[in-house]
Amino acid sequence: MATTPTSEHGADGALPFLTLWYRFLFFDWLFADLGAARNVYERHAALQHNRAMCRYFPTYLRRWSVLTLFGFGMGSLFERWMQASLWPAWFFTCACLTMSGMVVMLVAWAFLANARMQ
Incomplete structure (x- = not known):
């Protein structure tokens, strides 16, 4: 389904x-849904x-590790200095x-990246 400039994009395209922020933090928009495939060819595609999009997992892992370190910091x-x-x-x-989200990303990345070697 093609998006029109008025549906998802602003007037200037x-x-x-909020969409940019979502795409900056979450990676699900990069991947195709295997369950929505109607036949074996669409599923393979x-x-x-x-598998090609799994190369972006390290970028998202870095972003999420910054969030994790920020949260712990x-x-x-607040615990030590502000009581x-x-x-x-x-x-x-x-x-x-x-950190739990990072574990999920690592597992997905491991499965998709190692599937290329088969």
Whole structure:
């Protein structure tokens, strides 16, 4: 389905800020859905596309590692120097969630990258 400039893009053809922010942090828009393939040829094409797009995982891993380090750093800052209790818990929880996301990315990257060697 082709997108028109009025549906997703702005009047000047640029993406809205929230869409850019989403694409900066999340990688699902890069990959094709294998479940939506209607036959074996479309499934193979989608799989080949996903294998080609796995080269972007290191970029997203770097971005998410910055978020993880920021969360742990801010949690430590609020816990040690500001003697707060709720804010460090929030930052540590966010850091743990981003670390979990990094594990998911690493597993997906390992499966897609190693599938090329077969």
